[in-house]
Amino acid sequence: MTFTYTDNKYAEIAYKSLYPDNEGFVESEVIDNKLVCYFENENITTVLNTIEDLIQCEKMIEMTSEIV
Numbered sequence: 001m002t003f004t005y006t007d008n009k010y011a012e013i014a015y016k017s018l019y020p021d022n023e024g025f026v027e028s029e030v031i032d033n034k035l036v037c038y039f040e041n042e043n044i045t046t047v048l049n050t051i052e053d054l055i056q057c058e059k060m061i062e063m064t065s066e067i068v
Contacts, residue, residue, distance in 0.1 A: 001051065003035040003058055010065075011035045017061045018054070025050050 005011045011030045018035075022028060027038040037054060041047050 001037045001039070001054070003037075005033050005035070007033050013065060014058060014061050017065075018057055021057055022054065026054060 003014060005014065008030065011033050014035045015028060015030050018028065029036055039047050039050055
């Protein structure tokens with residue numbers, strides 16, 4: 001899953017904000033102005049729940065830091 005921001009600074013903010021919650025569940029990296037997240041699990045329900053949680057957390061970051 002990839003989130004695209006206006007510049008690298010905002011992608012870094014999102015990465016650092018999401019990292020504590022994602023540790024052990026989602027691998028992520030910043031590439032240019034994008035936050036790229038990777039998921040892997042044998043249970044599709046776990047993957048879907050992780051994706052849903054990630055999207056909700058990212059939305060909150062956007063709302064609170066105005067990085068859209």
